[in-house]
Amino acid sequence: METTSAPPGGRLAVPLLGIAQIVSWGSSFYLLAVLATPISADTGWPLAWVVGGGSIGLLCSGIAAPFVGRMIDGFGGRQTMAAGSLLMGAGLAAVGSSTGIATYLLGWAVIGFGMGAGLYDAAFSTLGRIFGASARRAITHLTLFGGFASTVCWPLSALAVEHIGWRGACFAYAAVQALVMAPTLFLLLPREARKAPSALDRAGAGTTTSRERRTFWLLAVILMANGAVQTTVSVHLLTILQAQGMQLVAAVAVGALIGPSQVGARVIEMLVGDRLDPTATLAWAGALVAVGVLLLALGAGPAAVAVVLYAAGNGVWSIARGTVPLALFGAERYAVVIGRLAAPNLMVQAAAPFAAGLVIAQVGTETTMAALATVAATNLVATIILVWRS
Incomplete structure (x- = not known):
């Protein structure tokens, strides 16, 4: 992989972001494939509403995406992607502790804003800031990691549901996002200089x-x-x-x-x-x-x-x-x-x-x-x- 244009620490960027993608996709986009039925069975909430949480998450990630792009453009991906992990962690904790459908869906809205700052589009933008015009190969390598998200996380989610329940699974993923991924991304991703505002149309x-x-x-x-x-x-x-x-x-x-x-x-x-x-x-x-x-x-x-x-x-x-x-x-x-x-x-x-x-x-x-x-x-x-x- 071409890394000559990367700042110090740039060689860590792809594997670090790759692990973050596996965790983030597995605890957001792919989560309800395993948890939806147990959530509905345990709470009595209609399955359509339970699954609808994922749609709300995608909608909120779309709302957040332009702002996330501007933040990464101006400040780099380190702070932004760490914030995405914190938001996903907070949303997962809210989903796990929800007592009604309203608080459940609100939790998914928070997860969605975290998805906007933590999934592929934010990671691609971060690699663009790190590697510049040579980011193509880094992006390709990153998607290889992301391709294993469901392979890794579906069995883990099913195992968690079996042993600690769906709420415990949400809390476990929340802890990994907030206590492991967020500080790791913040500390180990390259520190990039703030860009001067550009006169973009x-x-x-x-x-x-x-x-x-x-x-x-x-x-x-x-x-x-x-x-x-x-x-x-x-x-x-x-x-x-x-x-x-x-x-x-x-x-x-x-x-x-x-x-x-x-x-x-x-x-x-x-x-x-x-x-x-x-x-x-x-x-x-x-x-x-x-x-x-x-x-x-x-x-x-x-x-x-x-x-x-x-x-x-x-x-x-x-x-x-x-x-x-x-x-x-x-x-x-x-x-x-x-x-x-x-x-x-x-x-x-x-x-x-x-x-x-x-x-x-x-x-x-x-x-x-x-x-x-x-x-x-x-x-x-x-x-x-x-x-x-x-």
Whole structure:
């Protein structure tokens, strides 16, 4: 990895942020996959409201993202990401001690603000500040860590629920975030000099020309469309596969291919990605997602092939969404731009699974998958236009 532009301590940044990503994704985004049912069973709260806590978290992370980008741009990621861990810890403690649905959802709002300062977008911005224009390989390595978040934390969460209950699991994660990750990030991430305020055009999301503004909004739409497809498939995949006649056990086995496929695709990108422009990598990722979703919608061939292609595309996409803004807008504006790109994307991700659930209930999975395939195909066209424009 190229580290010549990194400040002292920069070599620690990727493994440190990688561990932080595993803990943060596992104790926020992936938490309810294990805890939702035990929470609902223990409290009597409707499962839909329990799961809705995660949507509130994503919504709040989207609200926080532009502010987080400006903070990292001006001060660096050390303080900001440490604050994100503290917020996630406080939110998890609030969820664990909640006695009603209102305090439970409020806890998730706090977790969400922490997610905005602690997940990929903040980590990518931090790496941009540390490594500058050479951050692409660091971002790729970071996503390899993140790809193991569910693999590591789902079993740990299940073990915690079994032995100390869902509240104990929340308190345990809260302690790790507040007492371990926050001070570690604050003490060990490189200390960066505060940047002088820059005369960036706020209306153009940190860009300065009409061409850059058009590029920004095209990229924002591309990221939102893929975010909608990704979260919808992730949440409803088992429902979709079972509607196509697959038994639950088989559907779970096919779904388990997502993690290895994402990580495998990221390893390939790490080996050959330097030969491609980041926008070309984004286009290849979009093509894999579109083909995978189309095959899934048509029920053409083994579902495992469709899921592997889709997951591989999303694995590379998570890298490209960090490296493309760096290539298009430069290291100087990277943190501000990526923060503003993250806001609408995260809000769409918060709303898409709920909206898709309503559509599935009204018209079924076949029509829903046809719509998703259309969105993915259209998004691929938009991505090709972005490559051509750049």
